[in-house]
Amino acid sequence: MSQDQEEDYTKLPLETRITHKVWKARLGAYEELNKSFSLSGSPTDPCFDLWARQPDLWRSVLADSNVAAQGAGVTAFVSFCKFSDPSYIVKCRELASAAISEKCLTSRASTKSDAVEALMLMIEVDAAGPVIDALLPSLSARSPKVITANVSAIADLVEQFGTKIVPPKPIVAQLKSLFGHADKNVRQETFRLTVHLYRWIGEPLKASIFGDLKPVQVKELEALFSKLPTDPPKQLRLLRSQIPEQTEATDESEKEDDHGIQEEPNLQEEEDEFDLIEEVDVIPKIDSNLESVMSSTKWKERKEALDALIPILSQPKIKDGEFFGLVTLLSKAIVKDANVMVVMNAANCITALAKGLRSNYSKYAITSIQALLERSKEKKQNVVETLSSAMDAACETIPFDEIAEPISAFSNNKNPQIKIACFNLQTRCFRKVLQYPSKFSIEVCAKSCVPGVSDTFEPVRSAAAEALGTLMKLVGERPLAVYLDSLDEIRKSKITSFFESATVKAVAPPKTKPAPTASAKKPDTKSVVTTKPRLSKNPPLPPSSTSTASISPKKKANTEKLSLNVEKTNAFENGPLMPRPTTRPVARGLSRNSPLLNKSPGLKSTSPLPAGTISQTVQGIKNMELDDAAHQPSKLSKTSSNYLELKTNHNGSVDEIASLNEENEELKILLSRERDEKTRLQRELTEVRKELNMIRDMQPSSPLNDRRSAFLRRANSEMLDTSAGPSNRIDLLQSPLGRARPLSSTGFNQHSPSAFSKSANNLSFQTDPPKQPFSPRSNLTSDWSKAIDLTTRLKQKITEMKQTDIRHQGMIH
Numbered sequence: 001m002s003q004d005q006e007e008d009y010t011k012l013p014l015e016t017r018i019t020h021k022v023w024k025a026r027l028g029a030y031e032e033l034n035k036s037f038s039l040s041g042s043p044t045d046p047c048f049d050l051w052a053r054q055p056d057l058w059r060s061v062l063a064d065s066n067v068a069a070q071g072a073g074v075t076a077f078v079s080f081c082k083f084s085d086p087s088y089i090v091k092c093r094e095l096a097s098a099a100i101s102e103k104c105l106t107s108r109a110s111t112k113s114d115a116v117e118a119l120m121l122m123i124e125v126d127a128a129g130p131v132i133d134a135l136l137p138s139l140s141a142r143s144p145k146v147i148t149a150n151v152s153a154i155a156d157l158v159e160q161f162g163t164k165i166v167p168p169k170p171i172v173a174q175l176k177s178l179f180g181h182a183d184k185n186v187r188q189e190t191f192r193l194t195v196h197l198y199r200w201i202g203e204p205l206k207a208s209i210f211g212d213l214k215p216v217q218v219k220e221l222e223a224l225f226s227k228l229p230t231d232p233p234k235q236l237r238l239l240r241s242q243i244p245e246q247t248e249a250t251d252e253s254e255k256e257d258d259h260g261i262q263e264e265p266n267l268q269e270e271e272d273e274f275d276l277i278e279e280v281d282v283i284p285k286i287d288s289n290l291e292s293v294m295s296s297t298k299w300k301e302r303k304e305a306l307d308a309l310i311p312i313l314s315q316p317k318i319k320d321g322e323f324f325g326l327v328t329l330l331s332k333a334i335v336k337d338a339n340v341m342v343v344m345n346a347a348n349c350i351t352a353l354a355k356g357l358r359s360n361y362s363k364y365a366i367t368s369i370q371a372l373l374e375r376s377k378e379k380k381q382n383v384v385e386t387l388s389s390a391m392d393a394a395c396e397t398i399p400f401d402e403i404a405e406p407i408s409a410f411s412n413n414k415n416p417q418i419k420i421a422c423f424n425l426q427t428r429c430f431r432k433v434l435q436y437p438s439k440f441s442i443e444v445c446a447k448s449c450v451p452g453v454s455d456t457f458e459p460v461r462s463a464a465a466e467a468l469g470t471l472m473k474l475v476g477e478r479p480l481a482v483y484l485d486s487l488d489e490i491r492k493s494k495i496t497s498f499f500e501s502a503t504v505k506a507v508a509p510p511k512t513k514p515a516p517t518a519s520a521k522k523p524d525t526k527s528v529v530t531t532k533p534r535l536s537k538n539p540p541l542p543p544s545s546t547s548t549a550s551i552s553p554k555k556k557a558n559t560e561k562l563s564l565n566v567e568k569t570n571a572f573e574n575g576p577l578m579p580r581p582t583t584r585p586v587a588r589g590l591s592r593n594s595p596l597l598n599k600s601p602g603l604k605s606t607s608p609l610p611a612g613t614i615s616q617t618v619q620g621i622k623n624m625e626l627d628d629a630a631h632q633p634s635k636l637s638k639t640s641s642n643y644l645e646l647k648t649n650h651n652g653s654v655d656e657i658a659s660l661n662e663e664n665e666e667l668k669i670l671l672s673r674e675r676d677e678k679t680r681l682q683r684e685l686t687e688v689r690k691e692l693n694m695i696r697d698m699q700p701s702s703p704l705n706d707r708r709s710a711f712l713r714r715a716n717s718e719m720l721d722t723s724a725g726p727s728n729r730i731d732l733l734q735s736p737l738g739r740a741r742p743l744s745s746t747g748f749n750q751h752s753p754s755a756f757s758k759s760a761n762n763l764s765f766q767t768d769p770p771k772q773p774f775s776p777r778s779n780l781t782s783d784w785s786k787a788i789d790l791t792t793r794l795k796q797k798i799t800e801m802k803q804t805d806i807r808h809q810g811m812i813h
Contacts, residue, residue: 015050018057023066030061030072037079039482041439048084055092062099071111074104078114081121083478086240093122097134105149116153120160124240128157128166139174144183151178151186155193160237163200172197172205176212195224199233279319282356285312286326294329299339306333306345313349318356327353327364331371340383343375347390354393362398366406369394369425373410376421384421391425392432400433404441408448411464416457423452423463430470433506442475446483453491465491469498474506678804685797692790 452464
């Protein structure tokens with residue numbers, strides 16, 4: 001039973017298991033959390049979403065009543081602090097510190113060490129103040145064990161971070177009460193805390209605490225202070241804001257000095273030299289009968305044809321053209337030709353073509369790489385080297401993200417030589433790639449290499465481990481942790497050895513700094529240079545006056561009209577068209593709320609405008625004819641007609657929407673009525689069924705009800721048998737069950753209260769009918785009549801409900 005329950009725990013949601021009443025369910029949830037946090041690919045991985053939404057859950061995890069579950073919960077919290085985003089840690093820091101102070105520091109030794117590590121990780125986020133404030137209340141606890149554990153934790157924090165990070169004032173204020181505590185362990189840990197504080201603060205600490213201590217305690221402290229080293233203390237753990245930025249910056253600068261600054265100019269020089277080289281058109285030089293020669297059955301003819309092709313393709317720069325047929329022919333020769341000499345010549349042709357075309361060869365790269373990998377089953381070293389050089393030349397012409405998946409597909413090949421060639425090609429690509437690979441490429445390559453580490457053939461295992469180690473050097477350890485989790489320690493150590501010795505050229509993309517919030521932005525006024533016009537489609541005209549003078553008068557008039565139309569658009573965009581002032585023209589591209597105009601409120605018509613706008617502005621004012629009242633009404637009338645037309649269309653749309661809304665409301669009312677009718681019919685149907693069941697339950701002991709069908713069949717058969725002769729017919733008529741017709745289920749209901757019998761040829765009526773062995777009860781007739789009526793009503797109600805459902809479905813659709 002317990003095993004079944006444990007299996008059911010894993011099927012429950014994680015949030016439910018975290019707060020489950022069974023400690024084994026909580027333990028499994030905490031272990032799963034620790035694993036998911038450790039294998040997360042980024043600080044904002046989906047496994048952290050629950051804790052970003054509900055940071056209060058950590059209180060129940062860290063204060064778990066079960067010791068084993070609490071240890072697993074503290075371990076999971078340590079992983080959370082290591083791998084999650086700092087903003088997630090800040091949300092739960094105060095309540096987590098309080099829970100650790102009250103429950104975790106007094107638990108097992110392993111749990112206590114993990115709890116102190118969690119406190120240090122929370123301090124590393126930004127500051128130690130919130131953590132220390134959460135620990136200080138526990139120094140006044142009733143239990144000496146709690147006080148001792150918290151004093152020891154504060155001493156460890158001061159030792160690791162120093163008083164530059166840990167605020168000493170609130171701690172020093174508690175020393176007097178701690179030195180006077182009755183428990184020996186509390187006083188002992190207080191001595192250790194004071195020693196660490198003295199190493200950072202120095203003599204000022206003596207003046208602040210020695211006056212409140214006993215002479216014996218002062219003497220013991222003096223003895224401890226004298227044993228301290230004279231060297232200034234160093235901060236052993238740094239905040240995240242202090243950490244590796246300086247060291248990484250120096251390392252990266254050294255790498256740039258060693259690699260980047262030397263290689264980038266070389267690459268730039270090579271590109272410049274390649275651009276200066278004259279292109280050579282090799283397509284006309286290729287033998288037109290090459291395809292027919294390559295299909296010859298004699299290997300010497302095929303080899304000679306390729307020998308003649310190699311010098312033609314060995315050009316520094318080849319003019320781009322249609323080489324698809326040639327690459328297909330060479331790839332076919334590499335894959336299917338049985339002679340290795342022909343294969344090597346074809347590979348050399350691909351190498352020369354790739355080096356001559358460079359980036360133009362990228363459209364043929366995947367085809368040739370797949371052919372070369374497929375032929376890598378050869379074991380001769382010279383053939384393998386030729387094929388490898390051709391693959392390298394093809395890979396240099398195309399980004400790695402485009403060939404990562406086609407290359408990784410060969411890791412599942414049955415031939416171990418092809419697997420080795422695949423892993424070796426990946427390793428060479430990781431070393432030479434200059435751009436950081438995408439997340440998809442990393443996933444594809446890691447998934448293809450991990451099974452190879454466990455291959456039965458040792459060279460395959462070694463090649464796969466080298467590829468994984470080089471990839472880890474390229475992207476880091478954390479992105480590959482989720483893929484290496486299934487490997488044992490021996491294989492992981494082998495990958496780590498290759499990781500330490502690997503060299504790569506690509507550098508990880510720089511971390512993007514978070515965008516400043518709105519409150520952090522400075523309210524500096526924008527300068528004229530950075531001010532953008534409202535309409536980017538209408539840039540200001542060039543300021544040269546010579547270009548304006550060289551235009552013909554007709555074209556000039558058109559240009560001026562165009563400029564006026566642009567100004568109209570700007571005016572309508574800011575609001576309704578109003579007469580513009582003639583004394584203060586606005587430069588093109590500047591709104592009336594522009595900083596340029598706001599900075600100079602006293603600007604007049606004679607004030608100088610920015611360069612290149614005076615001539616256009618003056619000419620525009622002259623042509624606008626603002627003082628002429630004849631032009632303005634025409635503009636307004638044209639605008640008003642367009643406005644009325646738009647308003648009419650808008651009103652029509654509004655009316656149509658209103659009518660649709662009214663129709664929708666009516667349909668909703670009808671639908672509600674139909675639903676009420678359906679509910680009523682269902683209720684009546686239920687009542688009818690209840691009545692029918694009650695009638696059936698009233699007569700369970702009647703033999704006629706229990707065996708009605710069998711009795712009727714038997715009685716009818718007896719009547720048919722006795723009707724064969726006259727004597728038998730007379731006996732039947734004289735019998736109590738005598739009847740001239742077969743019995744039916746409804747025959748008893750059709751009897752009259754009086755009974756009759758027939759003897760010989762005389763017919764006599766009897767007031768009291770003879771008792772029959774299976775006669776029904778006296779009220780059977782009325783009960784069956786009610787049952788028939790109820791059945792009829794039931795059928796009617798069912799029919800009405802079906803019709804209501806049909807109408808209901810029709811209204812919905």
